[in-house]
Amino acid sequence: MKKREKVVSGHLKATQIDPRHFAAGQIKFYCILIPLAMFMVLPVIMTVNRAFMPLGELFAFPPHIFAKEPTLNNFKSLFAVSSTTGVPMSRYLLNSVLVTVLTVLLNLVITILGAYAFSKKRFRGKGLLFETNQLALMFVPTAVSISRYLVIVKLGLTDNWLVHVLPLAAMPVGLFLVKQFMDQIPNELIEAAVIDGANEWTVIMRIVVPVVKPALATSVVLTFQQVWMAVEASNNYITDDSMRTLAYFLSSLSTNNTVAAAGMAAAASVILFLPNLIIFICMQSQVTNTMSHSGIK
Amino acid sequence: MRVKEKVYAAETLETLEEGKKRFFTAKDGKAYLLLLPYILLFTTFILVPVLMTVYLSFTYFDVYNPSQFTGLLNYITLLTQDEVFAKFVFPNTVLYALVVGVGGYVLSFFIAWMLSQIQALPRTILALCIYTPSMLGQVFIGVIWKTIFSGDQSGWANSLLMQLGLIDTPIQFLLTKDYFMLIMIIVSLWSSMGIGFLSMLSGMLNVDREIYEAAYIDGLRNRFQEIVYITIPSMKPQMLFGAVMAIVNAFNMGWIGVTLSGANPTPEYSGQLITNHIDDYGFIRYEMGYAAAISVVLLIIVYCFNLLAHRFFGEKD
Numbered sequence: 001m002k003k004r005e006k007v008v009s010g011h012l013k014a015t016q017i018d019p020r021h022f023a024a025g026q027i028k029f030y031c032i033l034i035p036l037a038m039f040m041v042l043p044v045i046m047t048v049n050r051a052f053m054p055l056g057e058l059f060a061f062p063p064h065i066f067a068k069e070p071t072l073n074n075f076k077s078l079f080a081v082s083s084t085t086g087v088p089m090s091r092y093l094l095n096s097v098l099v100t101v102l103t104v105l106l107n108l109v110i111t112i113l114g115a116y117a118f119s120k121k122r123f124r125g126k127g128l129l130f131e132t133n134q135l136a137l138m139f140v141p142t143a144v145s146i147s148r149y150l151v152i153v154k155l156g157l158t159d160n161w162l163v164h165v166l167p168l169a170a171m172p173v174g175l176f177l178v179k180q181f182m183d184q185i186p187n188e189l190i191e192a193a194v195i196d197g198a199n200e201w202t203v204i205m206r207i208v209v210p211v212v213k214p215a216l217a218t219s220v221v222l223t224f225q226q227v228w229m230a231v232e233a234s235n236n237y238i239t240d241d242s243m244r245t246l247a248y249f250l251s252s253l254s255t256n257n258t259v260a261a262a263g264m265a266a267a268a269s270v271i272l273f274l275p276n277l278i279i280f281i282c283m284q285s286q287v288t289n290t291m292s293h294s295g296i297k
Numbered sequence: 298m299r300v301k302e303k304v305y306a307a308e309t310l311e312t313l314e315e316g317k318k319r320f321f322t323a324k325d326g327k328a329y330l331l332l333l334p335y336i337l338l339f340t341t342f343i344l345v346p347v348l349m350t351v352y353l354s355f356t357y358f359d360v361y362n363p364s365q366f367t368g369l370l371n372y373i374t375l376l377t378q379d380e381v382f383a384k385f386v387f388p389n390t391v392l393y394a395l396v397v398g399v400g401g402y403v404l405s406f407f408i409a410w411m412l413s414q415i416q417a418l419p420r421t422i423l424a425l426c427i428y429t430p431s432m433l434g435q436v437f438i439g440v441i442w443k444t445i446f447s448g449d450q451s452g453w454a455n456s457l458l459m460q461l462g463l464i465d466t467p468i469q470f471l472l473t474k475d476y477f478m479l480i481m482i483i484v485s486l487w488s489s490m491g492i493g494f495l496s497m498l499s500g501m502l503n504v505d506r507e508i509y510e511a512a513y514i515d516g517l518r519n520r521f522q523e524i525v526y527i528t529i530p531s532m533k534p535q536m537l538f539g540a541v542m543a544i545v546n547a548f549n550m551g552w553i554g555v556t557l558s559g560a561n562p563t564p565e566y567s568g569q570l571i572t573n574h575i576d577d578y579g580f581i582r583y584e585m586g587y588a589a590a591i592s593v594v595l596l597i598i599v600y601c602f603n604l605l606a607h608r609f610f611g612e613k614d
Contacts, residue, residue, distance in 0.1 A: 014506075014510045014512070014523075015414060015523060015528075016414060016506075017413050017501065017502060017509070018417065018420075018502050019414065019416055020416070021416070022416060026415050029415050030415065030419075033411055033412065033415070033423050034423070037422075037423045037426035037427055040426050040429060040487065041426045041429055043430075044430065044433070044441065046441075046444070047444065050444065058451075059451040060451065061451055063451050063452070063453055063456050110334045110335050110338065111335075113334065113335065114331065114332050114334070114335035116331060121324075121328035121331070122328075123324065123325040124322075125325075129336075132344075133339075136339070137545070138541050138600070139343055139347075139545070140545060140572075140595065140596070140599055142549065142551055142552070142572045143350070143548070143575065143592045143595045143596050144343075144592060145575070145576070146350070146353070146580070146589060146592070147345070147346035147347070147349035147353065147589070150349065151341060151342070151346055155341070166338060166341070166342065167338075167342045170334075170338035170339045172339075173492070173542075200327075222492065225432045228434070229433070229434025229435065229437070231436060247434065250440070254436065254439055254440045254443065255559055269437045272434070272436070273437055276432050277429070280425075280428075280432060284421070284425065287492075287495060288495070288499055291492070291499035291500075291535075292503050294492075294496040294499070294500075294534075294535060294538050295500060295532070295533070295534020295535040295538050296534050296541065297612050
């Protein structure tokens with residue numbers, strides 16, 4: 001060890017990845033990263049604060065960043081308000097919660113089964129199917145929104161609950177991440193379990209799922225973010241206002257340019273944003289763990 | 298142990314033989330059963346729409362009447378007669394894809410590079426801050442930035458500029474063309490540090506530390522060489538994943554202009570991207586065949602970017 005230090009000393013010191021201790025060399029990174037992080041979160045913090053501002057403060061000049069006299073009035077009026085068609089806000093919230101829970105659960109099951117087949121089974125056409133999924137990683141849904149619309153109309157899914165759920169239940173990125181993670185499980189382990197008499201179901205539930213939990217958590221986070229914030233289904237495929245979601249209601253509030261709507265839009269944003277943030281913070285270490293296996297080879 | 302090996306060997310042999318003889322075995326069937334839900338949904342909502350888009354692009358289709366085959370007419374019209382496409386949409390899309398897609402990718406690499414060189418706790422907090430905008434979703438992003446760039450003096454941007462004495466009257470940021478593209482790019486970059494960014498950060502943290510030390514002994518001279526010769530080659534798979542995510546994100550953000558301005562088309566087409574052009578023809582004018590042709594062009598563009606990314610970072614066979 002001593003020898004090597006001597007050799008290194010003549011050169012520039014190598015980059016310290018993931019340093020344990022603080023060193024003066026890190027200051028320059030903090031100087032860039034801290035203002036950057038502020039720029040990233042400040043708009044969010046400002047909007048969250050607007051949710052607690054009385055109407056007078058919302059349009060003050062100069063505008064305040066932090067609410068001076070915080071109030072819950074915006075939330076109260078948000079819960080009291082109904083859409084133009086008489087659907088109360090609580091209905092949108094309930095719809096969002098149900099749709100999200102259903103989609104996340106369905107996605108979880110589909111992803112586990114699919115990733116298991118891709119990772120641990122040998123079958124005809126596997127290469128082609130996986131390639132197709134790789135290609136679908138770069139799928140841009142807006143590019144085919146028209147055909148998607150036609151398919152959904154053909155299937156009779158317009159004004160149907162399932163139209164919120166089904167298009168988001170199969171997610172190529174989620175499947176890819178879980179499959180990559182599953183590849184770590186040695187095949188011998190599964191073969192041994194099979195020899196000991198475990199059936200497919202036991203193998204999945206007892207061996208595979210516990211190991212790939214971080215990847216599953218990541219997949220849940222990604223699905224949640226997509227479905228909880230989705231407005232596509234409410235906008236395009238649903239005409240019955242009582243079946244639309246909170247994100248849709250927020251978008252209709254935000255295009256309404258009245259003073260009261262601005263406060264309520266901010267309040268609704270907070271309701272939409274908080275679950276997202278909380279879930280991500282809870283799953284943060286799992287996501288990080290998954291990401292180290294996320295590479296495409 | 299021996300029994301297991303035997304069974305394993307027998308199984309391998311069996312599969313090999315099966316592969317030669319039978320086209321579809323019970324074992325294949327079982328795997329497909331597991332994949333069935335995924336394949337069904339994938340086919341219905343991704344594969345069929347893509348194929349249908351390709352088919353529709355060769356037809357005239359207005360939703361009400363059956364589609365009529367028109368050959369390459371849509372593509373010819375798009376390339377020769379669509380002035381809006383040639384004058385605004387195409388250049389806007391190229392600029393946007395380069396700045397937000399490629400620029401955002403390079404930016405996320407350097408942010409991850411800096412983050413990887415600080416301690417764990419501050420790194421986690423700062424990474425969370427930087428990741429936050431990417432999980433907000435279209436509506437919330439609209440609410441935030443419409444407030445910031447609001448056209449009256451209560452908007453943060455206007456208020457700040459007025460207090461600094463740079464302007465006297467508020468600027469209509471989101472209703473005029475002058476700053477529209479710039480704002481779109483800022484907002485898109487702001488919200489682009491998503492899972493691709495997290496993936497690259499993880500990749501960087503997993504590079505073996507010894508490699509760095511050894512490389513300097515071997516004559517590496519500066520940080521730039523270090524990045525080019527050590528960091529990037531050591532995390533190619535994550536670089537590729539990050540690149541694919543950056544490309545997809547850039548093209549998926551196509552709604553941003555319409556959300557900010559509240560109208561399609563955007564002010565004087567200043568922020569009109571190819572996805573807005575598709576919506577304009579598809580959902581506003583009901584010229585589905587033509588819209589499909591534009592969609593195919595978009596899919597091809599995305600695919601080309603993707604090929605490029607694979608060329609750079611894919612493992613060579």
